[in-house]
Structure formats: structure tokens, C-alpha cells
Amino acid sequence: MKTLIAANWKMHGNLSWLQKPADFRRLFPAKNTNIDILLCPPAHMLQAMVRACDGQDIAIGAQNCHDQIKGAFTGELSADMIAETGAKYVIIGHSERRAIFGDNDAWVAAKTSAAQKACLKPIVCVGESREEREAGKAEEVVGTQLAGSIPANADGENLVIAYEPVWAIGTGLTPTIEDIATIHDHIRGCLTIRFGNKIASKIQILYGGSVKPENAIEILALKDVAGALIGGAGLEMQSLAAIASEV
Numbered sequence: 031m032k033t034l035i036a037a038n039w040k041m042h043g044n045l046s047w048l049q050k051p052a053d054f055r056r057l058f059p060a061k062n063t064n065i066d067i068l069l070c071p072p073a074h075m076l077q078a079m080v081r082a083c084d085g086q087d088i089a090i091g092a093q094n095c096h097d098q099i100k101g102a103f104t105g106e107l108s109a110d111m112i113a114e115t116g117a118k119y120v121i122i123g124h125s126e127r128r129a130i131f132g133d134n135d136a137w138v139a140a141k142t143s144a145a146q147k148a149c150l151k152p153i154v155c156v157g158e159s160r161e162e163r164e165a166g167k168a169e170e171v172v173g174t175q176l177a178g179s180i181p182a183n184a185d186g187e188n189l190v191i192a193y194e195p196v197w198a199i200g201t202g203l204t205p206t207i208e209d210i211a212t213i214h215d216h217i218r219g220c221l222t223i224r225f226g227n228k229i230a231s232k233i234q235i236l237y238g239g240s241v242k243p244e245n246a247i248e249i250l251a252l253k254d255v256a257g258a259l260i261g262g263a264g265l266e267m268q269s270l271a272a273i274a275s276e277v
């Protein structure tokens with residue numbers, strides 16, 4: 031399985047950042063075909079970023095989409111609109127969307143389905159809060175989120191899962207390597223029950239939450255970790271390239 035190194039830029043960046051794909055490739059030339067690089071910039075630069083990645087072997091993704099094709103949804107973008115920019119991926123159900131913008135499991139499932147129909151690859155985020163982890167409920171919470179957030183038609187190629195414990199995002203904290211392995215194993219188990227081994231074994235499961243060059247080697251070495259969804263450390267191409275170098 032290929033490794034996906036994905037940078038979620040959140041609400042950071044401006045048009046001067048169109049330089050970053052070339053900067054990244056200077057630091058990390060595209061010779062290792064086992065690694066896919068993905069940048070998820072704010073929506074205003076999706077199309078320009080796709081152009082800036084021309085010939086760089088870097089994919090572009092959005093950070094959210096609406097579940098409807100069109101309509102009176104001020105401020106929103108449909109999956110088709112995102113696909114029209116040339117983007118190939120879309121992050122769905124990030125914990126910030128779930129906590130701040132009301133993206134619940136049912137809506138995440140509808141958005142995921144819309145993304146799949148638009149031939150975008152959804153990266154569906156799940157993860158427990160600190161209280162849930164401390165109460166020993168991490169597996170249960172992630173299992174429930176998965177069941178509610180993923181539509182029925184996964185084929186192995188049209189779905190990526192990102193396990194992102196909410197308490198690890200932007201905090202510098204990470205679960206232990208054993209805890210990451212346990213949850214990834216649990217996610218693989220849930221996907222296998224739902225879709226069967228043939229499909230489930232093809233679904234990439236990423237880890238996200240305070241991934242940086244210093245911890246990437248250990249995390250990315252885990253059997254069921256097929257890449258990383260990176261926030262803070264993905265804003266600088268030097269640290270993103272350092273993480274990719276650990277694969």
C-alpha cells in the first residue's frame with residue numbers, strides 16, 4: 031500500500047504559497063513512487079495550486095465540501111465544484127468541522143458520498159476527545175463515528191480514513207505508539223466487518239495529530255498506518271519534506 035503524506039493547511043496561506051509545491055520538490059524530489067504527497071490549501075487557491083503542482087507529482091485536496099450538488103447554501107462549495115478545480119481529495123469531518131461547524135456523523139456520511147460521486151477521494155476523520163480517551167472509550171467512540179460517517183459504497187480506492195485524536199491536534203501530544211496501533215487495528219477490524227477483507231485491506235488509514243519530523247518515523251513504521259494527516263508541521267515545506275523522508 032502506498033503511503034499518503036497529507037498537509038492540511040487549515041485557514042493559513044495566501045497566493046505567495048503557490049511557490050510551496052516547487053519548494054517541496056526541491057527538498058524532496060519525486061523519485062520515491064511509494065509516497066503520494068497531498069496539499070490541502072484553503073479553497074481560494076485550489077485551482078491555482080493545482081496549476082502550481084503541474085509536473086510536480088503533488089495532489090491537491092480541499093478541506094470540506096457540501097453534500098448537495100448545488101443550491102442556496104451561501105458560502106459552501108459542492109464536491110463537483112471542488113473536482114472542477116482539479117483537486118483530487120477532500121478532507122471530511124475534521125474534528126474542527128465537527129466541533130465548530132456542526133458536522134455530525136450523518137452529515138459527514140452525506141458529504142463523503144457526494145465526494146465519491148464527484149470522483150474525489152474523501153479523507154474521513156475520526157477520533158476521540160481527551161475525556162473519552164480517559165474514560166477508556168476511544169475504541170467505542172471511533173467505532174461509532176466510523177459506522178455513522180462512512181456510506182455503504184466503499185470500494186477500497188474511494189475512501190481514506192484519518193484517525194486523529196482530538197486531544198492530539200495542535201497540542202504537541204500524541205498517543206503512545208501502542209495506542210495508535212490499537213486504534214488503527216480496531217479501525218481495520220470495523221472496516222473488515224463492514225466491507226469484507228478484500229475491500230477493507232485496500233483502505234488507507236492515516237494517523238493525524240501533532241505529527242512532526244521527530245515522531246514520524248515511529249508512527250509511520252506501524253503496520254496499519256498508511257500515512258499522516260499533518261497540520262502545523264505541514265505549513266513549512268522543510269518539515270513536511272523531513273516527514274516524507276521518514277517513510
Ligand code: PGA
Nearest residue numbers: 199200239240260261262
Ligand atoms: P496538527 O494538526 O498536525 O497541527 O496536530 C493535524 C490536523 O488537524 O489534521
